[in-house]
Amino acid sequence: MVVSHIDSVKIIRNSAPYINAHRGKTFVLMFGGEAIEEANFANIIHDIALLNSLGVRLVLVHGARPQIDQRVALRKLETRFHQGIRITDKQTLECVKDAAGSVRAQVEALLTMGLANSPMHGSHIRVCSGNLVVAMPIGVRDGVDFENTGVVRRIDVDGINDHLNDGSIVLLSPMGYSATGEVFNLSHEDVATKAAIALHADKLILFNHHDGIISKEGRLLRNLELDALYPMLDEPFYADERQSLQAIISSLEAGISRCHTVSYRQDGALLQELFTRDGAGSLISQTSYEQLRQAKIEDVGGILKLIKPLEENGILVKRSREHLEQEIEQFALIERDGMTIACAALYPYVEDKMGELACVATHNDYRGGNRGERILDAIKIQAREQGLDFIFVLTTVTAHWFQEQGFVEISLDELPTKKKLLYNFQRKSKVFKLAV
Template sequence: MTHNDPFITALRQASPYILGHRDKTCVVYLASELVADEKALRDTLADLLLLHNMGLKLVLAVGLREQFTHALQEKGLQCDFCGQQRVTPAEALPILAGVSGRVATQLQALASCRCPVSDLRTLPPVITLGNWVIAQPRGVLNGTDFQHTGRVRKVQVDMLRHALNSGQIPMLTAVTPSFTGELFNLNAFEQACAVASALRSDKLIVLLPQDQLPTLPKQLNARELQKNQSKHQLLPQLAEVSGAVRRIHLLDAFAPGALLKELFTRDGVGTLIFADQYHEIRQATIDDVGGILALIEPLEEAGILVRREREKLEAEIANFLVVVRDGHIIGCAALYPLDEHAAEVACFAVDPAYRGQGIGVSLLHAIEARACSLGLQRLYLLTTQTQHWFTQHGFVEVNPEDLPESRQALYNWQRRSRVYAKAVCE
């Protein structure tokens, strides 16, 4: 096999994520439409078992709205809705319990059967049911008595962690007891959010049909989610838990391999909501030289940046900051002191695939913070094509003669770069 073999390439690209996801806790919500599609459910469960075998700790929350509605119709019963919530009379609870039990048995059977993907297992994974969540009545809201429709009162965190650490896959149940022994119908999505928050899980993965997914940017942070929560009925609940869960992934339930592509490729295939900074800005090291060169080479060839040889970059690496996402350098910038008061910003670059996400602004702020820490008061930069962006961020055009004398002597009049300056640390 050559180095271009697609399997080898894919495995090498996935390997950092395989290691990074090990022992991470992940709550997965499966929409009822996915559960109703036997092939899609089988394929999704095969991928979930693969994640389990790779060391992820999974909790399953399974939507049953379609199945419950169909079972009620077969019995000649109908439950009213108030908004998105179903009113659950006492006579409907045994029907829901039957639906929940059948689906749980189906998933347990699929997990136990030997299929090509699950041949990696040494022991069949155990999907376990339990009183993982304690319910309380939803009560009367706006004049509507929800009867046996409940909401989450408590998550049994210690029980869940014990099961996860024992290699089990806990499955949340639709019919859930209260402290008084009454049974309630709990919404699976609400349970998924509550459990992910209580466990402070590393991930909450939501698998929905494409037409039910909210329209959002490919990546956004928790603060941006707060601003967008009015756009979709599920977003307020996600906004509530976004501070407790490190990553929320919204995926098309019927896209083949969506789970694996989302978790084991750098950019994924769904929408990612992250509670913390998704990228890291740090001091560059000698090990980053190759990544910096790969980033700036296309810009050098286009004449946007001045060409730098590896040896020169290695010698000057202490001047560089890099932006890193999942081990991959997606931005860089250098700060070269010119005298005791001023410095030049150079080699400022962001990978085109990541522009428009505020990375350049964050990098500029980091450079300015470094300048302040060095006691510098003025920044200069030379550019031939990106002057508008820097002007938007506080730089003003000056003459080449305004550069410190040490930099004037090196100015390339043939390149005719425009010179910009910005006061910092005032």
């Protein structure tokens, strides 16, 4: 696909709010050894360098499982696991140190590259690593001695922050060191999780084989809350992702507000996830005591109470209780402690592949908390699931908010024919459209 000069300008302009939002924030990025062997990994490094140049504080945590397996096989050593955890004897530890050191050198070399005509030209990135992870042994479990396999005991927060404050990227390996001078083999998921929590990171971002978290039906789950992940831990379908899911769960439970998963195979997935409205992977947020769900007949009273002030001010078209009861299945809402605080409806025009977004309302006491954006995202997902390409909205007062969400103004002629026949010329509503 050829991107025109105008398209490039639009991309830069549309990314500006995200650039401003991410500047000065701390992100922990986690990728396994499989990502490092992927042909696209050099592009990921280029994108990481761009984040660094935009003022994002970056901690990279790499794994090395396939590289360790290769070295164990070359030395013809016995590979031993218990409860899915590698038992690291002295000989295997040498393979771990060799593999982790090799991967670290590879990542550092890529981040140092600055050839002319390359995305890294002129970047001058400093990469810092070292004894920033203090570890302790797992010990003996079920009568099995894990020897030099360990867990994170402490993250050197001050040391990492010193490097980040200097503008450096911090690189952490899946190894830790003890006060007794021992070296321990760690899981990179454990290192990334403990680092994100200790640093009070703004985001934990995981690279994996898939585009994000995939449903059992094969659909990318773009937006999830923490509660949705707990059942996945026990699902055989998610067995290969269990460690990543647990890392996300532990991070969110400890106060990290957002986690993302993106593909290490898709070029530009990291930038698309962070700098575009729709993203490229999965965004997982903390469990909220505000529930976003489809409306039920029992919600009619709450919706009527919510929209009544807006109807009285002429912002919304008046709806009777009977009308709302008949159309309740079209509504989504956000409920807080039993009270409806936001709602919106989607009326599909299937033959035109368009849907009308209507009755968008947020309680006056709960505005400014991105609830409108949350419910709009839910409507967009519904529209896509129904095979619609666009949603449109008619508004007399809130045009600016819809424009901020990416809607563009259109003429009446672009509306579905059935909707044009119902247009109220006395209200003189403006019409806006958004691709879903």
